[in-house]
Amino acid sequence: MSVAYTLFWFDVEDYLTPESDDALKGLLEVFEACGVQATWKMVAEKTRVLEARGRSDIIRLLQRQDIGYHTDNHSQHPVLAEYLAEAGWDDGVEEVIRRERPGYDDVTRILGPSSTFGQAGGSWAPQLYPFLRDAGISLFMDEAGHIGCDGEPFWYCGVLHVNRMKGSVTRAAFDRGEEGLNEGTRRFDEIYERRMADGGGPISIYYHPCEWATTAFWDGVNFGDGAMPPPHAWRPAPLRPPGDMEAGLAIFRRYVEHIVARPGVEVITGRQLVNLFPDQAQGAVISAADLVQALSFEGGVIDVTWLGDVALAPSEIFALLCDTLMEAVFTLTEAVDASGADLATISATLNGTPYGPVQRLSSTVVDGGTISAESFIDAAADARQALHYHGRVPAAVWAGSQRLSPATFLVTGADMLRRLLRGDGVPAEVTIRHGAIAGERHVHDQVWGWTIFARDFSAPGILEQARLQTWTLKPAPQVDG
Numbered sequence: 015m016s017v018a019y020t021l022f023w024f025d026v027e028d029y030l031t032p033e034s035d036d037a038l039k040g041l042l043e044v045f046e047a048c049g050v051q052a053t054w055k056m057v058a059e060k061t062r063v064l065e066a067r068g069r070s071d072i073i074r075l076l077q078r079q080d081i082g083y084h085t086d087n088h089s090q091h092p093v094l095a096e097y098l099a100e101a102g103w104d105d106g107v108e109e110v111i112r113r114e115r116p117g118y119d120d121v122t123r124i125l126g127p128s129s130t131f132g133q134a135g136g137s138w139a140p141q142l143y144p145f146l147r148d149a150g151i152s153l154f155m156d157e158a159g160h161i162g163c164d165g166e167p168f169w170y171c172g173v174l175h176v177n178r179m180k181g182s183v184t185r186a187a188f189d190r191g192e193e194g195l196n197e198g199t200r201r202f203d204e205i206y207e208r209r210m211a212d213g214g215g216p217i218s219i220y221y222h223p224c225e226w227a228t229t230a231f232w233d234g235v236n237f238g239d240g241a242m243p244p245p246h247a248w249r250p251a252p253l254r255p256p257g258d259m260e261a262g263l264a265i266f267r268r269y270v271e272h273i274v275a276r277p278g279v280e281v282i283t284g285r286q287l288v289n290l291f292p293d294q295a296q297g298a299v300i301s302a303a304d305l306v307q308a309l310s311f312e313g314g315v316i317d318v319t320w321l322g323d324v325a326l327a328p329s330e331i332f333a334l335l336c337d338t339l340m341e342a343v344f345t346l347t348e349a350v351d352a353s354g355a356d357l358a359t360i361s362a363t364l365n366g367t368p369y370g371p372v373q374r375l376s377s378t379v380v381d382g383g384t385i386s387a388e389s390f391i392d393a394a395a396d397a398r399q400a401l402h403y404h405g406r407v408p409a410a411v412w413a414g415s416q417r418l419s420p421a422t423f424l425v426t427g428a429d430m431l432r433r434l435l436r437g438d439g440v441p442a443e444v445t446i447r448h449g450a451i452a453g454e455r456h457v458h459d460q461v462w463g464w465t466i467f468a469r470d471f472s473a474p475g476i477l478e479q480a481r482l483q484t485w486t487l488k489p490a491p492q493v494d495g
């Protein structure tokens with residue numbers, strides 16, 4: 015039976031307006047009353063402030079829910095995209111861990127570990143994913159523009175994503191009374207009916223608790239347009255008139271009640287979602303014959319590869335191809351009894367998703383040019399070793415002093431493996447076929463409009479790193495049962 019898996023998530027971030035604490039408590043009580051749970055993505059400073067203000071009432075309610083992490087202090091400059099704008103990969107990764115790990119440890123100490131991460135506003139860079147993986151945070155859930163995959167859940171840098179959900183994200187305007195409620199429930203029902211007709215799937219609904227307490231965002235009034243006033247000058251956000259919060263909470267409760275009552279709706283948390291979308295490629299044993307059949311790379315285009323219901327990202331294909339190609343060459347040339355060599359029995363096992371390359375280098379061999387097979391095989395052995403050493407696709411695959419881009423190596427290597435499996439033996443020469451990664455289209459570039467950034471802020475270096483990491487991008491199909 016179809017299930018509309020409905021996710022409520024909240025970015026809990028206003029640490030400057032104490033009234034927003036009460037909005038948070040009111041929302042937690044709505045979920046208590048409705049018997050369901052949401053995912054509360056906590057800014058560490060907000061969590062510390064709740065502790066310092068003695069709000070153990072709120073902390074105890076939060077501990078009954080699903081916790082996420084929403085950065086250490088959200089909008090204080092430099093925000094993540096600012097300090098990573100000129101960073102490379104390794105230095106960027108280290109800087110995210112230096113700045114974010116202590117905050118995450120505070121949230122974990124006070125509320126328990128997080129299932130989920132969400133970026134602060136428009137501040138994102140792919141160098142944050144090693145931090146998430148290191149911290150054991152399995153899900154990135156947000157609604158930001160940088161990276162998406164056709165409005166459905168996806169994997170990127172080895173982390174499950176619910177982001178840029180297009181037609182499957184919604185909310186009700188709780189501050190517009192009955193009209194807002196009716197509009198919100200009608201919009202939810204439209205998405206719900208489509209999901210139910212399509213075999214089910216996730217629906218994403220998100221808010222900030224401070225929206226119930228204030229008429230403007232706490233960070234915009236302090237840190238907008240790149241401003242960083244000293245802490246003694248920070249001021250709370252303007253409050254809603256008396257009674258507004260309670261009225262808004264009452265409307266929101268009816269919205270949740272409407273959703274919970276729909277047959278086939280299951281309200282789930284980020285942590286539960288992770289279990290519904292396991293990465294079935296991990297640990298899969300893939301035969302050389304299946305691999306070769308899946309890899310045609312027409313026109314040199316490298317996209318997600320499907321083996322039945324299992325999706326493989328380009329970086330995973332790269333790892334599998336290196337292993338399979340080397341094994342095939344070994345079997346043909348080194349096996350004691352090469353005459354009985356059976357390439358059909360060769361297989362490779364996928365263990366993890368390697369990161370993409372961290373630098374864009376072009377091939378020095380022209381499309382259609384040739385190199386000796388011996389040289390190509392040496393290059394493949396070196397590429398495999400580099401992949402395991404660095405945990406990522408190498409930026410260049412070296413055949414002597416000649417350089418192949420990893421995409422060109424992958425397309426050419428697949429051609430070679432196909433020939434070997436046909437029984438042609440190891441050729442004298444290999445014809446180089448240029449490749450390119452199709453997933454780069456999923457990175458958008460008009461994404462630096464967040465009001466907290468300085469007006470002229472942009473970070474092309476981050477988007478370049480993001481495009482290179484689309485080597486790791488693939489859809490996340492839901493696994494039934």
Ligand SMILES: [Zn+2]
Binds near residue numbers: 025133
């Ligand atoms: Zn936020």
